Amino acid sequence: MNRLIAIDWGTSSLRGALIENGNVTEERAFARGILTVEPGGFPAVFESCFGDWMTQDALCLIAGMAGSQQGWMGAPYCPCPARFDDVAARLAWVVPGRIAIVPGLSIDTGGIPDVMRGEETQVFGALQSLNLQSARLVLPGTHSKWVTVTDSQITYFSTWMTGEFYALLRQHSILARTLPAHEPPPDPNAFGQGVKQALRGDGLLHTAFSARTLALFKRMAADALPSYLSGLVIGEELRCQALQPGDSVVIVGADALVARYEQALALLGVTCQRAASGATWIGLRTIAQSLRTS
Amino acid sequence: MNRLIAIDWGTSSLRGALIENGNVTEERAFARGILTVEPGGFPAVFESCFGDWMTQDALCLIAGMAGSQQGWMGAPYCPCPARFDDVAARLAWVVPGRIAIVPGLSIDTGGIPDVMRGEETQVFGALQSLNLQSARLVLPGTHSKWVTVTDSQITYFSTWMTGEFYALLRQHSILARTLPAHEPPPDPNAFGQGVKQALRGDGLLHTAFSARTLALFKRMAADALPSYLSGLVIGEELRCQALQPGDSVVIVGADALVARYEQALALLGVTCQRAASGATWIGLRTIAQSLRTS
Numbered sequence: 300m301n302r303l304i305a306i307d308w309g310t311s312s313l314r315g316a317l318i319e320n321g322n323v324t325e326e327r328a329f330a331r332g333i334l335t336v337e338p339g340g341f342p343a344v345f346e347s348c349f350g351d352w353m354t355q356d357a358l359c360l361i362a363g364m365a366g367s368q369q370g371w372m373g374a375p376y377c378p379c380p381a382r383f384d385d386v387a388a389r390l391a392w393v394v395p396g397r398i399a400i401v402p403g404l405s406i407d408t409g410g411i412p413d414v415m416r417g418e419e420t421q422v423f424g425a426l427q428s429l430n431l432q433s434a435r436l437v438l439p440g441t442h443s444k445w446v447t448v449t450d451s452q453i454t455y456f457s458t459w460m461t462g463e464f465y466a467l468l469r470q471h472s473i474l475a476r477t478l479p480a481h482e483p484p485p486d487p488n489a490f491g492q493g494v495k496q497a498l499r500g501d502g503l504l505h506t507a508f509s510a511r512t513l514a515l516f517k518r519m520a521a522d523a524l525p526s527y528l529s530g531l532v533i534g535e536e537l538r539c540q541a542l543q544p545g546d547s548v549v550i551v552g553a554d555a556l557v558a559r560y561e562q563a564l565a566l567l568g569v570t571c572q573r574a575a576s577g578a579t580w581i582g583l584r585t586i587a588q589s590l591r592t593s
Numbered sequence: 594m595n596r597l598i599a600i601d602w603g604t605s606s607l608r609g610a611l612i613e614n615g616n617v618t619e620e621r622a623f624a625r626g627i628l629t630v631e632p633g634g635f636p637a638v639f640e641s642c643f644g645d646w647m648t649q650d651a652l653c654l655i656a657g658m659a660g661s662q663q664g665w666m667g668a669p670y671c672p673c674p675a676r677f678d679d680v681a682a683r684l685a686w687v688v689p690g691r692i693a694i695v696p697g698l699s700i701d702t703g704g705i706p707d708v709m710r711g712e713e714t715q716v717f718g719a720l721q722s723l724n725l726q727s728a729r730l731v732l733p734g735t736h737s738k739w740v741t742v743t744d745s746q747i748t749y750f751s752t753w754m755t756g757e758f759y760a761l762l763r764q765h766s767i768l769a770r771t772l773p774a775h776e777p778p779p780d781p782n783a784f785g786q787g788v789k790q791a792l793r794g795d796g797l798l799h800t801a802f803s804a805r806t807l808a809l810f811k812r813m814a815a816d817a818l819p820s821y822l823s824g825l826v827i828g829e830e831l832r833c834q835a836l837q838p839g840d841s842v843v844i845v846g847a848d849a850l851v852a853r854y855e856q857a858l859a860l861l862g863v864t865c866q867r868a869a870s871g872a873t874w875i876g877l878r879t880i881a882q883s884l885r886t887s
Contacts, residue, residue: 405810411790412806442767442802457795458802460766467761472754473736496705501751502833503797504826508736508752512706516699532798539796 301591302357304349305583308365309417310334313344316580317352323580325352333364333371341371345398358590359398360583363417366391366400376405376414380454383423387586401586406456413458417579418444422453424582425551425574436549436574439556441466443536461536465529468507477514478524485555487562489523493530494537494563503535533563544568551578595885596651598643599877602659603711604628607638610874611646612881617874619646627658627665635665639692652884653692654877657711660685660694670699670708674748677717681880695880700750707752711873712738716747718876719845719868730843730868733850735760737830755830759823762801771808772818779849781856783817787824788831788857797829827857838862845872 303318311332317325329348336344353359366374374391381404390399403416418438426434432451438444441462447455468474496506510528513519519527542548548564550557551574561571575581597612605626611619623642630638647653660668668685675698684693697710712732720728726745732738735756741749762768790800804822807813813821831854836842842858844851845868855865869875 409793410812411803412810412812413802414806414809457799459796459798460801461798463766464798467765471761471765472757499703502753502829504753504755504758504830505751505833507754508707509705512708515708516706518704518706535796536798539799 302352302354303584303587304352304357304359305580305587306345306349306359306361306365307363307417307420307579308333308361308370309363313348314579315349315352316577318580318584321584323577333367333369341365345371353397357397358587360390360401360587361393361399362401362420362579362583366402366416370400372400374400374402377402377419379404379406379456380452381419382452383419383582383585384589386419386423387589390586390590401583404453404456408455408457413456415444415456415458418446418456419453420582420586421551421574421578422446422448422582423585424578424580425549426451427581427585428575428578429549429572431549434549434572435546436551437560439533439550439552439560445540459536459539461532464503465532468510468528468532469525472507474507474510474524474528477511477521478528479521483522483525485559486523486526489519489526490530490533490559491562491566492519493527493532494534494566495530496527497531497534498538498566500538503531506531506535529559530563533559537563537567542567542569546570547572549574596646596648597878597881598646598651598653599874600639600643600653600655600659601657601711601714601873602627602655602664603657607642608873609643609646610871612874612878615878617871627661627663635659639665647691651691652881654684654695654881655687655693656695656714656873656877660696660710664694666694668694668696671696671713673698673700673750674746675713676746677876677879678883680713680717681883684880684884695877698747698750702749702751707750709738709750709752712740712750713747714876714880715845715868715872716740716742716876717879718872718874719843720745721875721879722869722872723843723866725843728843728866729840730845731854733827733844733846733854739834753830753833755826758797759826762804762822762826763819766801768801768804768818768822771805771815772822773815777816777819779853780817780820783813783820784824784827784853785856785860786813787821787826788828788860789824790821791825791828792832792860794832797825800825800829823853824857827853831857831861836861836863840864841866843868 305316307314313329313331365371389402404419436446443459443461547570549572599610601608607623607625659665683696686693698713730740737753737755841864843866
């Protein structure tokens with residue numbers, strides 16, 4: 300039997316899938332992101348979470364921040380442009396032939412580096428599942444990634460601190476005094492207003508202040524403000540991508556966030572394709588296959 | 594004798610000047626911004642700080658957040674366009690004929706309000722001291738203001754949360770882990786690199802991440818990163834102003850911050866004029882004069 304243990308070990312979470320003969324037969328998730336693990340503690344955490352899956356014939360591939368300097372073992376970045384078999388050729392073997400960490404990617408744009416760890420595997424998996432060789436993708440999140448793939452090769456990517464800016468403004472800025480302390484239900488109308496305001500092009504340093512003044516002049520209900528602010532930051536991210544009406548984007552991520560991006564991209568006349576869930580598992584399965592056939 | 598008590602009562606500080614026959618003869622500063630004052634506590638704080646200045650013949654004018662809903666007495670915003678005598682005509686009298694609060698300004702741009710309190714007085718004072726009737730001004734700070742004055746009338750202004758974004762990123766974002774905990778001396782070279790990076794136009798959501806990756810790849814010393822980040826946010830503010838080489842800007846603010854803006858604006862080919870210190874006192878004196886002659 301062909302048995303793959305696919306792991307996504309991120310900053311704040313640890314997820315795993317048991318893949319037997321290409322099919323996910325079990326999934327597990329733990330609040331054991333790398334920030335919760337003491338130096339030297341990774342083998343023990345791995346053993347306690349997935350030890351029972353590691354039968355003699357099993358191969359384990361790990362994507363994500365486990366390969367960072369603060370992780371289990373440093374997996375040096377693979378420079379772009381990179382194909383998935385470039386990544387497969389640079390696995391960092393924790394236990395040779397048994398457990399390997401997938402390297403992240405790096406890119407240099409005009410002397411400024413950018414990096415990703417884990418998203419490269421999601422991208423390869425998403426393209427595989429959609430049967431695409433070329434695409435523009437967005438992976439929304441705390442640090443969104445925009446990725447350009449041409450002929451199955453990641454040629455460009457960039458990081459956008461969109462989710463983190465939202466959290467900073469929501470929790471720590473002067474807006475925290477204006478926005479409600481509780482989390483009201485999403486307000487798609489206010490979200491759309493925020494996106495449109497961002498698309499005017501004044502820049503987030505200015506538009507963020509409107510979340511305060513709209514409340515001050517009672518032009519927006521307090522419960523609508525978090526969605527409006529979310530629209531401002533996501534709209535700003537999209538505005539900076541130089542998208543044109545008719546462009547197509549693949550979105551890879553959690554459903555609630557993907558829905559927001561779909562709404563915002565529709566305002567730009569951009570069509571969207573959702574990647575199937577489990578892009579990381581598909582990406583790791585593809586890398587495992589390339590190992591077995593090489 | 595003509596005696597004016599000029600007060601700048603902001604969110605976090607309280608400053609006052611005794612102006613006799615047009616000349617500042619004494620200045621005082623207290624850490625008694627409006628956030629430190631209980632509702633109803635304003636008269637007592639005022640009396641303890643400036644009571645001895647309030648002789649029979651004295652007039653007191655107060656600029657700043659003291660006129661906000663959380664201040665001493667709400668002074669409704671004066672809508673733009675506004676001249677200094679429009680502001681003088683809308684003083685909110687705390688003690689009729691004796692103590693008045695200068696109203697802030699409001700503006701509506703495409704349905705989005707913006708506001709200032711205190712800066713309008715600085716602007717009128719700066720123009721008075723430079724003998725200008727028309728100018729573009731920047732008042733850098735936690736919330737920078739860009740102000741357009743045409744024929745002694747404030748026709749447009751906008752707020753930029755530049756200083757606050759810097760503090761949020763410096764203290765609360767992932768960059769706080771990369772940047773040194775202490776405050777290293779300013780590094781004009783790194784600041785200039787940040788400004789230039791911002792002027793490329795990718796947007797702060799993306800460029801902010803470079804403060805992390807430059808450190809990760811050891812391309813910038815840790816002690817240079819705060820200045821680089823400052824350059825990123827100030828450069829972003831300037832990029833959004835659609836400035837052209839040869840434009841001229843008046844800068845009103847504290848010396849250290851003004852110097853940074855001068856350096857950044859020079860990179861854009863924009864010439865700068867510094868307003869004399871004490872712009873608030875000059876502005877309040879001008880309003881007082883208009884009261885006495887009207």
